Amino acid sequence: MTSQELSCGLSFGVAFTSMRFVVSLALRELTKRFGSVVAVDRANLTVNSGEFLVIVGESGCGKTTTLRLIAGLEAPDSGTIFIGGVPVNDVPVGKRGVQMIFQSYALWPHMKVFDEQRYTNLTLPLKIRKWSREKIGEFLRPLAQKLGIEETFFQRRPTELSGGQQQRVALGRAMATSPRILLMDEPLSNIDPPNRLKMRGEIIKFHRENRLTTIYVTHNLADGVALADRIAVMREGRFEQVDTPENLMRQPATSYIADFFKAEQITHRSAFAWSK
Secondary structure, three states: OOHHHHHOOOOOOOOHHHOOOOOOEEEEEEEEEEOOEEEEEEEEEEEOOOOEEEEEEOOOOOHHHHHHHHHOOOOOOEEEEEEOOEEOOOOOOOOOOEEEEOOOOOOOOOOOOOOOOOOOOOOHHHHHOOOOHHHHHHHHHHHHHHOOOOHHHOOOOHHHOOHHHHHHHHHHHHHOOOOOEEEEEOOOOOOOHHHHHHHHHHHHHHHHHOOOEEEEEOOOHHHHHHHOOEEEEEEOOEEEEEEOHHHHHHOOOOHHHHHHHHHOOOOHHHHOOOOO
């Protein structure tokens, strides 16, 4: 994990609690190549303000690369990224109002979880903004409790936490970094099934309460159906179809979409068992 990735999303704008505006996202003819490999191929996508969009697709289809392009961790070879209608191709990582939660969580390995007086994984964004120790405590302690980050974990480093505990810390850090857009790359992949259902609820609640525009990448269609306003199915660097989960299953635009859902054994009945 690079220092750029660890810093992704540490925007230095207004405090999170004062932010109330919602933004849209658009990709227009976005292309990214790695040598002879075309990872993202003239992709077009519109994400509405306040929408929870889930991207699914086979391994290697360009899902994670798309998130990294939006975050500014990769530069596109061509095409344009718009946030709130403004092109951001030249805006550096950390200045786009975008927070990315990686599959590996990208926590600072040398920092503890939480201490109002020191730079820690939870306090770093607020320390950078020169928040006082008292204000940091008033904001983060209730937040940690809400996310199930127990006080006994505060003095631990990431290597001393379970996958689920690290995920909670990553979510907590995201809540303190003033994101306009939240990007999530397989955040529940290391979570055991009982906690997975609970964290789904925490994620969607966080999204709604804070009026975010969220893009969530997963291989797990059950997660996608439970969380998404719409699902974007990606194939070979392009978006094959973007629609509601129900429409994708009932009215697939291509045989690939139909086969994709069949292969995952997602039926109308089982997919909507976990309602919002």
